[in-house]
Amino acid sequence: xxxxxxxxxSMFIQEGEDVxxxxxxxSIFNTxxxxxxxxxxxxxxxxxxxxxxxxxxxxxLTAQFGITRKDSFLNISASIPSDVGIYFCAGQLxxxxxxxxxxxxxxxxVLP
Amino acid sequence: GAGVSQSPRxxxxxxxxxxxxxxxPISGHVSLFWYQQALGQGPEFLTYFQNEAxxxxxxxxxxxxxxxxxxxxxxxxxxxxxxxxxSAVYLCASSLxxxxxxxxxxxxxxxxxxVL
Numbered sequence: 001x002x003x004x005x006x007x008x009x010s011m012f013i014q015e016g017e018d019v020x021x022x023x024x025x026x027s028i029f030n031t032x033x034x035x036x037x038x039x040x041x042x043x044x045x046x047x048x049x050x051x052x053x054x055x056x057x058x059x060x061l062t063a064q065f066g067i068t069r070k071d072s073f074l075n076i077s078a079s080i081p082s083d084v085g086i087y088f089c090a091g092q093l094x095x096x097x098x099x100x101x102x103x104x105x106x107x108x109x110v111l112p
Numbered sequence: 113g114a115g116v117s118q119s120p121r122x123x124x125x126x127x128x129x130x131x132x133x134x135x136x137p138i139s140g141h142v143s144l145f146w147y148q149q150a151l152g153q154g155p156e157f158l159t160y161f162q163n164e165a166x167x168x169x170x171x172x173x174x175x176x177x178x179x180x181x182x183x184x185x186x187x188x189x190x191x192x193x194x195x196x197x198x199s200a201v202y203l204c205a206s207s208l209x210x211x212x213x214x215x216x217x218x219x220x221x222x223x224x225x226x227v228l
Contacts, residue, residue: 004154030213031213040221040222041219041221041222042116042203042205042219042220042221042222043155043203043219044219045216045217048213048214048216050213050214088154088155090154092213099145099157099160099168099170099171100157100217101157102147102154102155102156103154104152104153104154105152105153105154
């Protein structure tokens, strides 16, 4: 099936640092989503991207839909302890399907 | 609460047992999704309902997996003759509309199934 790759797999940063993570695929996607999952909880949607080249912000979070439609990145500025968690990208291949393909996640740890 | 709820939160089953996992979506949400999340992986799509109609079950891994949503609200995912490889967190999500790309999915906390 379709696969998404996320990098880095995990990262440790100091509080206050900026973070960048990305997601790539061999397939073209029409929609990219970024989710955060806390332990014992379901994923929560952070940002949704619908057009190639689109750059969208949500507070300290910024995400971009790659021009090739095969990648996306998520940046977090001035990290805080509550940013700890697993960040998943998810892509949808077409505008009519209902299922999304999720990446394996990037685990973020923030050191005080 | 106002979110998606799932029960039980944890389930331990002996290999070969049948299990039933329940999802209560957000009231009024048309679409309901089931995902399987193995340890250290992202969620994988299992099946999708629009009201009571199961429109996509392409992700169900075998005929031991069965899902229903008879009245268009609560859904049950049933796994028959559980195997160790079925051990995972099973996530349910619901969305207000027909489940298109702009229709935000809200996830429940999941049911962690452990098959011994």
